[in-house]
Amino acid sequence: MPERQPPDSAAVERALARRYYCPSCGNAALESRDNKLYGCSECGHTYFHNTAVAVSAVIEHAGAVAWITRARDPGAGLLDLPGGFVERDESLEEALVRETWEEVGFEPEAPQYLFSIPNRYLFHGVRYSTVDVFFGCRARHRAAFLPNDEATALEWLAPSAVDPARIAFESTRLALARLLRG
Numbered sequence: 001m002p003e004r005q006p007p008d009s010a011a012v013e014r015a016l017a018r019r020y021y022c023p024s025c026g027n028a029a030l031e032s033r034d035n036k037l038y039g040c041s042e043c044g045h046t047y048f049h050n051t052a053v054a055v056s057a058v059i060e061h062a063g064a065v066a067w068i069t070r071a072r073d074p075g076a077g078l079l080d081l082p083g084g085f086v087e088r089d090e091s092l093e094e095a096l097v098r099e100t101w102e103e104v105g106f107e108p109e110a111p112q113y114l115f116s117i118p119n120r121y122l123f124h125g126v127r128y129s130t131v132d133v134f135f136g137c138r139a140r141h142r143a144a145f146l147p148n149d150e151a152t153a154l155e156w157l158a159p160s161a162v163d164p165a166r167i168a169f170e171s172t173r174l175a176l177a178r179l180l181r182g
C-alpha cells in the first residue's frame with residue numbers, strides 16, 4: 001500500500017534512500033546526482049526524474065467551492081480539489097476538464113489560471129516532485145454527484161469553512177490560504 005499523505009518524515013527518508021535500477025542496463029547502481037538527475041555507475045546512463053504537472057480546479061458556485069473526498073491513497077478520506085496529473089500529449093486545460101469530469105461529473109466553466117505551487121507526492125515508496133497548477137472556474141449549478149473510483153463525496157464549502165487539517169496535500173492547504181487572502 002502507498003503511504004498516506006501527509007507523508008511521515010520516515011517514509012520520505014526511506015523513499016529518498018531507496019536505490020533505483022538503471023532503465024538502460026538494469027544495474028542497481030543508479031545514484032542521485034542532484035534533485036532530479038540520476039546517473040548509472042555501470043553504463044553511464046543518465047536518468048532525469050523530472051517534475052510532473054498536475055492541475056486543480058477551484059470550482060466556485062454561490063460563494064462555495066467544490067471539494068471532493070479522495071477515494072484512494074495518497075490521502076484517502078481527506079479533502080482535495082478536483083484535478084490530477086496531466087497525461088502525455090494533453091494540455092493543462094484538457095487535463096482540467098477530463099479530471100473534473102472523472103471526479104465530479106460536470107465540466108468546469110471559464111477556467112482561468114490562478115497560480116501554481118510545488119508539491120511532493122509519495123506513491124508506492126517513490127517520491128515524485130510535482131507542480132500543481134490551480135485554475136479558478138465556475139459551476140452553473142450544483143450537479144448531482146455519484147461516488148466513483150477517485151471521489152467518495154462532493155462537498156460545497158466556503159473557503160473559510162474548510163478545516164486545513166482535512167486537506168490531503170500541503171500545496172492545496174497553501175492554495176486555500178491564498179484563496180482566503182483573496
Ligand SMILES: [Zn+2]
Binds near residue numbers: 026042043045
Ligand atoms: Zn546503466
